[in-house]
Amino acid sequence: MVNVEQVLKDHQIRPTAIRLLMYRFLTESEVALTLNDIESGFDQSERTTLYRTIKTFEKKGLVHQIDDGTGVAKYALDRPVAGKQAEQDLHLHFHCTSCNETLCLTDHKIPHISLPKGFVTEDMNLVIKGVCEKCSGQ
Amino acid sequence: MVNVEQVLKDHQIRPTAIRLLMYRFLTESEVALTLNDIESGFDQSERTTLYRTIKTFEKKGLVHQIDDGTGVAKYALDRPVAGKQAEQDLHLHFHCTSCNETLCLTDHKIPHISLPKGFVTEDMNLVIKGVCEKCSGQ
């Protein structure tokens, strides 16, 4: 059990009611969520506030945005890897074309790619599309 | 010099004036183009037609869409690889955060990734963000 309030404070985010609720909501989701998904999870509050909240989380390094090719942004918590520091980056994402869910495969890192001379890598984004284990029935 | 009309016919696309023009336009571009880019390249014709044209090209396997994370779709020609057949897929894309250009690195294939049991891969999309050789000055 983590102290959510403390997590937000540690990221220089003031722990308002909605922020605490959204953080918990994100924690409980196994899959990446669109803003609509998040909105559906809240009776109270309003789209703009939720939008600005998720953007604050993103800027402060609490969540990362995932572009899975569906055209709508999804968000997932930066779940800290035990033992590692700031190394939760560059994992790959899987998008199921059957159930439309997208998830982080946090322990599948993107392999190193060597580029032609002159190209400088700053970030990488690898999305695999296919059928997830729930949908493939395997 | 390829016969553009024949290329279209070979892909079951009727070679209308606009289609011929757009194909040539795509051929001449080193980088992936948004619909706006394409529109800017044509005095005549109209956005919807260009949209439907690029979608026809995509469906018939003449171009592929690239989602580079900027939120707007880009398109690039499926340039046939000499000797290979249908194997022009799964190359990676580079998006320059400086000049905002996106390009196909057609001879950099996406490495094979082994997924957890139950996951079935259908397609992969790898975008590397950074600074291109033009912008890095290297």
Add this chain to the structure above:
DNA sequence: AAATAAATGCAATTTAAGTGCATTATTGTC
């Protein structure tokens, strides 16, 4: 408590993507 700064709610804007439908052009049949 008053002043200051930040967060929220609601309305409105922006922009890319996509659809409906009438018009025009092309193709196949006689």
Add this chain to the structure above:
DNA sequence: GACAATAATGCACTTAAATTGCATTTATTT
């Protein structure tokens, strides 16, 4: 070539996500 059938085009309109402006409310600082 005339005619019918089919496909392509142009224009208006819609949809949906993302984003901003601004007034109001809430929290923080002095």
